[in-house]
Amino acid sequence: MPRPTSARFSRVGIIDTPPTDGQRFLMATAAGGVAAGEDIRVLTRAEAEHLELPDYDLWLFDSRTLVRMHIDGSETTIGVELITDRGRVLSACKARDAATAAARSSAEVWAQVRSTV
Template identity: 45%
Template sequence: MLAQITAGKRVGRVRIVDTPPTTGQLYLLDNAKRNSATGEEMRNLWRADAERLQLPAEDFWIFDSQFIALLHFDEADTLLRVERLTEPAEVTRYAQVRDAAIHHSSPFEHFASLVAAAHE
């Protein structure tokens, strides 16, 4: 990943977190230290804030501003399939969602400190 970042690419994600965080979300928050050390920008957003902002609940990745990988899960949170979206208007819509999520989210270090303080 460092080679991609050195080449000028941005790698990051925003995770949506419940109140209180689930065990899995706490694990991912702790695991974010490792991802961040590789240069990935790890951010978090409370689910209530995402809903207030009317961000869609879809899980997706954007690759080189060219296509979207839209992940489809079942009720048990098992990945069923990945849909590739390339239509420019769809790519632009997801980029806008990404930008809003990034703008309203917190870096994982700050978010982790808020979660830790709430558990004290």
């Protein structure tokens, strides 16, 4: 009988310095995701730029499918692009791995942000 596998959910958010109101809201609500088992980590925008991460939101599914989010200047999602090209997916996986390794836990970042408010 095959051994059951468990899904892993993780994300890295990028925040400005200081965080915007929307970013503060997302960090304040992250605790629910963490309590449900999600690994939520955070990078500053400067750290993301230093790592040369993509300048768009993305989702990876099973390291095989990339979903690129298209968001306008008012932070409204205007479309999504489903990508299965191996080269583009591999680049996104490398970006995810670099971001995850460099990011700090959302709880750690949130404690610092709240202390300055």
